[in-house]
Amino acid sequence: MRQPMDEVVPRIWLCGVRNWLTTDAVTKVIFTTSWDLLTSTANRCVTETFKTVVRQTGVVHNWPHLAYHEVTALLCLPHLAWSLVALENYSVAVMSSSKAERVKKYSTKDVFGYFSNVKDPDTGELILRPQDVRRNAANFIIAGSDTTASSVAATFFYLSHDPTAYAKVAQEVRSAFESASTIKAGPILNNCVCLRAAINEALRMAPAAPQPLWREAEAGGCVVDGDLIQASLNVGAGIFSLQHNVDAFPDPYKYDIERWIIDPRKGEVKEKERIKEMSRSWAPFFVGSR
Numbered sequence: 001m002r003q004p005m006d007e008v009v010p011r012i013w014l015c016g017v018r019n020w021l022t023t024d025a026v027t028k029v030i031f032t033t034s035w036d037l038l039t040s041t042a043n044r045c046v047t048e049t050f051k052t053v054v055r056q057t058g059v060v061h062n063w064p065h066l067a068y069h070e071v072t073a074l075l076c077l078p079h080l081a082w083s084l085v086a087l088e089n090y091s092v093a094v095m096s097s098s099k100a101e102r103v104k105k106y107s108t109k110d111v112f113g114y115f116s117n118v119k120d121p122d123t124g125e126l127i128l129r130p131q132d133v134r135r136n137a138a139n140f141i142i143a144g145s146d147t148t149a150s151s152v153a154a155t156f157f158y159l160s161h162d163p164t165a166y167a168k169v170a171q172e173v174r175s176a177f178e179s180a181s182t183i184k185a186g187p188i189l190n191n192c193v194c195l196r197a198a199i200n201e202a203l204r205m206a207p208a209a210p211q212p213l214w215r216e217a218e219a220g221g222c223v224v225d226g227d228l229i230q231a232s233l234n235v236g237a238g239i240f241s242l243q244h245n246v247d248a249f250p251d252p253y254k255y256d257i258e259r260w261i262i263d264p265r266k267g268e269v270k271e272k273e274r275i276k277e278m279s280r281s282w283a284p285f286f287v288g289s290r
């Protein structure tokens with residue numbers, strides 16, 4: 001069925017807005033400066049570049065040999081060539097304006113300032129070469145903006161299709177805070193269990209990184225689920241499959257915020273144990289220290 005344009009256009013616009021919003025926020029945190037995508041049209045194509053790079057990364061993750069054969073990769077994925085150059089240019093631009101901020105205000109502290117000035121304690125020399133700083137800058141922008149944008153979009157998408165969950169979350173947030181302008185990070189927000197459940201469930205159903213994140217077995221190999229994996233072999237579990245495992249998440253394709261909320265009728269201790277066990281299969285940020 002064709003949708004009327006007045007419904008389609010705001011949706012397309014909203015898709016852009018969430019990317020602009022999170023890219024502005026993430027670049028501010030990391031570089032103190034931003035492209036002001038929300039208020040200026042000048043650099044909005046930056047988010048298109050990110051989207052292309054993320055798609056290509058998804059392909060290369062599942063076809064890792066491409067990464068070692070640049071010519072084949074560029075032939076198979078011609079978009080890769082221009083998007084990598086564009087990404088490089090965007091990273092250089094944001095780094096220069098971040099440096100300019102530091103000249104204006106010496107006390108400016110941000111993530112970029114820290115990692116570009118890390119020195120070897122023995123020699124006093126900078127650890128990261130300029131090209132490493134550039135690559136890390138690009139990684140940070142993409143790692144932070146696209147993931148957050150997709151997760152925000154997924155949460156709104158599922159909530160807008162589930163009036164009961166939406167009403168529960170809205171009621172909780174509206175009774176916790178007096179007005180929209182008083183909403184801020186802290187204990188009150190952390191106590192919004194329905195909101196947290198809505199976000200967890202969206203991250204479960206639509207993980208921003210759904211693919212397997214391969215890990216190489218170290219010397220001596222490792223045992224996974226009773227099977228010996230020999231050293232130097234790669235192993236990985238797709239996050240999407242893990243988070244749709246029916247044993248851990250009954251009715252896994254249903255957006256159900258209740259699975260994350262303690263049901264007092266079933267006993268608090270038992271419910272806490274159930275959620276703890278279920279959380280072992282929830283890994284949108286993957287597992288371990290990273």
Ligand code: HEM
Binds near residue numbers: 029143144207284285
């Ligand atoms: C909902 C939001 C996010 C999701 C779902 C997400 C997910 C992930 C995942 C799955 C990884 C791979 C971890 C691994 O290989 O073990 C990762 C790595 C990373 N993320 Fe995020 N992320 C999010 C937000 C952010 C933000 C806001 C930033 C920075 C401002 C960020 C920066 C990074 C960096 C730098 C890495 C690489 C870490 C490393 O290789 O050591 N991420 N993220």
